[in-house]
Amino acid sequence: MAAHEVPAGPSRTRASAAGVYDWCLGGRHHLDCDAEAGIEALRRLPTATLTARYNREFLRRVVRWMVEQGIRQFLDLGSGYPTVGNVHEIAQDHARDARVVYVDLDPDTVAVSTRLLADNPHAVCIQGDVCDPDAVLRHEEVRRLLDFSQPAGLLMISVLPFVPGDAGPVVRHYKSALAPGSYLAISHVTPPEDDRAREQQAALAASYNKTVETPARLRTREEILALFARTELVPPGLGRATDWRPAPGHRTERDDQAAAVLLGGVARIP
Numbered sequence: 389m390a391a392h393e394v395p396a397g398p399s400r401t402r403a404s405a406a407g408v409y410d411w412c413l414g415g416r417h418h419l420d421c422d423a424e425a426g427i428e429a430l431r432r433l434p435t436a437t438l439t440a441r442y443n444r445e446f447l448r449r450v451v452r453w454m455v456e457q458g459i460r461q462f463l464d465l466g467s468g469y470p471t472v473g474n475v476h477e478i479a480q481d482h483a484r485d486a487r488v489v490y491v492d493l494d495p496d497t498v499a500v501s502t503r504l505l506a507d508n509p510h511a512v513c514i515q516g517d518v519c520d521p522d523a524v525l526r527h528e529e530v531r532r533l534l535d536f537s538q539p540a541g542l543l544m545i546s547v548l549p550f551v552p553g554d555a556g557p558v559v560r561h562y563k564s565a566l567a568p569g570s571y572l573a574i575s576h577v578t579p580p581e582d583d584r585a586r587e588q589q590a591a592l593a594a595s596y597n598k599t600v601e602t603p604a605r606l607r608t609r610e611e612i613l614a615l616f617a618r619t620e621l622v623p624p625g626l627g628r629a630t631d632w633r634p635a636p637g638h639r640t641e642r643d644d645q646a647a648a649v650l651l652g653g654v655a656r657i658p
């Protein structure tokens with residue numbers, strides 16, 4: 389076991405999606421097996437950690453923007469280990485009474501997040517499977533903190549790669565629970581256009597899915613766009629996550645391969 393902080397909760401010996409992602413972000417919650425899987429991923433695709441960083445930055449910009457639109461409650465599906473600039477920190481920085489329910493499948497992630505949120509009456513983390521929307525939406529903590537008769541922010545940030553098969557019905561189920569004026573945010577990895585990069589990413593996916601307990605999959609732009617069906621995409625629409633309302637001066641180069649493989653978009657529920 390690594391010398392860095394090891395979360396309370398069930399121990400595991402296989403790398404997890406949350407742990408590898410935490411390692412990519414330079415966080416404190418991963419185990420040695422996560423770091424090994426991360427290093428192996430970087431060997432196959434050296435831009436992987438930068439993509440993780442772009443993803444997290446997209447999440448933060450999205451939450452800030454949703455708060456500016458008046459959103460005061462968030463359901464964050466596949467929330468991951470808490471790192472600096474969590475959803476509740478950004479939202480409550482703007483609005484102290486903003487409510488956040490984090491949901492993750494990984495018990496370690498839930499244990500660490502629960503510890504972190506112990507003194508926060510407006511934010512909780514529950515264990516749940518994004519693929520079981522009924523169970524998530526009926527969870528007593530979700531019902532206690534979130535009021536679905538009012539607009540909410542639904543965050544599906546790099547969690548849908550872990551939903552096998554057609555993610556459409558799952559996303560549709562969550563969307564149907566949201567009040568008009570709510571917002572849905574999705575980020576998702578996609579195959580690169582460049583042949584060599586596509587080969588590297590296929591090698592990464594093969595290695596990742598062999599070592600990490602939750603297999604991930606890529607989706608094409610068309611497949612991701614279809615997940616926004618019956619919503620109104622907010623400008624600039626679905627595109628590189630880095631291009632979604634970037635902070636002034638932070639636009640990435642067109643040939644940035646780390647940016648090219650991560651699509652992001654936000655839509656309003658009519």
Ligand SMILES: C[S@@+](CC[C@H](N)C(=O)[O-])C[C@H]1O[C@@H](n2cnc3c(N)ncnc32)[C@H](O)[C@@H]1O
Pocket residue numbers: 404405406409443444447465466467468469491492493494497516517518519544545546547550551602
């Ligand atoms: C790549 S991380 C993304 C974390 C965070 N959303 C972000 O973008 O910064 C993916 C997270 O999804 C979680 N996850 C994977 N499959 C899941 C499932 N079926 N239900 C809920 N969470 C899941 C993993 O445990 C991990 O924490």
